[in-house]
Amino acid sequence: MTQDAFGKSIPVLPSQDIERALSFYASVLGFKTHRFEGNGYGIAVRGGTEIHFWACDDRRIAENSSCYLRVLDVRAVHAELSPKLPGLGDVVITAWGMDELYVIDPDGNLLKFGQERDGE
Numbered sequence: 844m845t846q847d848a849f850g851k852s853i854p855v856l857p858s859q860d861i862e863r864a865l866s867f868y869a870s871v872l873g874f875k876t877h878r879f880e881g882n883g884y885g886i887a888v889r890g891g892t893e894i895h896f897w898a899c900d901d902r903r904i905a906e907n908s909s910c911y912l913r914v915l916d917v918r919a920v921h922a923e924l925s926p927k928l929p930g931l932g933d934v935v936i937t938a939w940g941m942d943e944l945y946v947i948d949p950d951g952n953l954l955k956f957g958q959e960r961d962g963e
Contacts, residue, residue, distance in 0.1 A: 857899030
């Protein structure tokens with residue numbers, strides 16, 4: 844095989860209220876969103892990042908779901924989100940060479956924003 848068959852990975856997160864989820868991703872996280880009425884499905888896109896949502900009645904599923912979003916500047920993301928998310932934690936310096944920021948969306952999904960640490 845001369846070309847890798849894999850394209851890009853897109854997380855599909857559970858949501859009890861897709862309209863609420865898309866509103867959060869648009870107003871707080873700066874994504875452009877699309878809802879597919881009657882299909883229980885939504886999409887949020889920002890830059891090269893795309894997240895899909897499926898209708899789910901069980902909050903426990905979302906509270907045990909997460910996705911990892913690689914960003915170019917996690918501190919800039921922190922600065923952008925801090926005014927919109929009171930109580931947002933600080934950037935975490937991990938043992939595995941990433942600087943990370945954690946956000947929980949209205950459904951309980953954990954979003955991990957990560958940037959590879961310089962020089963590692």
